[in-house]
Amino acid sequence: MKAAIRRKYGTFEAISVEEISNPIPKDDEVLIQVKATTVNRTDCANLTGKPFIMKMMLGFPKPRKVILGTDFAGEILELGKSVSSFKKGDRVFGFLDMGLQSQSELLTIKEDALLKIPEGIDYTLAAASLEGAHYAYSFIHYVSINPGQKILINGATGAIGSALLQFARLFEVEITVTSNSKNFELMKSLGADKIIDFDKEDFTKSAEKFDFIFDSVGKSTFGACKPILKDSGIYISSELGPNAENIFYALTTKGSKSKKVIFPIPFSQKKTMPYILDLLKTGKFKPVIDSTYPLDEISKAYQYVLSGQKTGNVIVTI
Incomplete structure (x- = not known):
């Protein structure tokens, strides 16, 4: 599969799109075909390791996870043996600020970290509804x-x-x-x-x-x-x-x-995502989308986001 890789902290120039082995889901995980993800402020902090506290959480002197990405929207391809809440073909989305390695064609994730995408919401809109809203x-x-x-x-x-x-x-x-x-x-x-x-x-x-x-x-x-x-x-x-x-x-x-x-220490995704999901379903929240890039141009997406000029969300389609 193709994935956005950075092996050391740096700016957008540290990113390369490479072919790597497909991940294999564990018993309590699902395999996702990623359809869309965003490049957001959290991703930029994970890329650069700034502020310095990020390196303490992500790995020092180099990141433990080399694939970038904190959010995604996609389709379930395979189920682990113990997965019971989802089925193949389900449209799902998720977010984790410490990184999901989601800026890739495939990812594995535990079923309790997923939510189903509401009817009428496409993959692009679903991906854009996570990090900023969280x-x-x-x-x-x-x-x-x-x-x-x-x-x-x-x-x-x-x-x-x-x-x-x-x-x-x-x-x-x-x-x-x-x-x-x-x-x-x-x-x-x-x-x-x-x-x-x-x-x-x-x-x-x-x-x-x-x-x-x-x-x-x-x-x-x-x-x-x-x-x-x-x-x-x-x-x-x-x-x-x-x-x-x-x-x-x-x-x-x-x-x-x-x-x-008041310092807004983020709430758990288990608390924030159902709230976001409810507002998406009722039409009370519609995330703003600035622009869209293909995975092969993801470094350009990071360059744009790092410039501080974006409006709303920048999407990467896969």
Whole structure:
């Protein structure tokens, strides 16, 4: 089978597409023919080993898993002897932030890590519904959101941000987002009430104050956002912040009745994926797709994602 390989940490130039042996499923696993996967922020961290903590989790000085990929949508080809929840031909999808080696033609995975793709959802849309939505779930479920509150989402055009905007729209709240001008109409269609053009304005200078600031791209700081938080406002970022300050602030402001930081340690996929599945089924969540690449051009997909210019999800078809 063909697979996207990197044997050392690096940038997109470290990736090669190679022919390797087909995986063989164990008794509690299934063999999947991968139809689509994404190149996402988690994949980029797994590729580069940055921040450094990634190397501690993935292997040091080189990664333990050489095949890239954290999510997939595909079709079951073979069943292990003890697999009972699925059958051959089932359309399934899954995600694991530490890596599924899914940027390949075939993969093996345990049956308890799978969900069936809903009817009417194609492989591309299914693959795009996982990584960004998984992290967006944490922003929403670490806080209590009440009708009438004001939310600001920084970076609402990305995979996390565009999912987060749709999840926040399920509450009776006022949502302000930051976006580039080319995506204004997209932001409105996803439910944004107000839009700040991040190429022209600094959102931290806003005259409004917010109950929640969700930084889905991790490019702000608690200090910069404090002036636009309400007295009991909450700041959540997808990144550690300078010198891992968001972990420190989360500890020191915990229990505070004034402005505080919550660090969104991701929930288990067993918790997030059923939530995503339900919203897909009901049409309340539709992931945004930027562009599509074939497996042979996957290094170009990584180059694009690493540039920080994508909108929503970048798909690799296999």
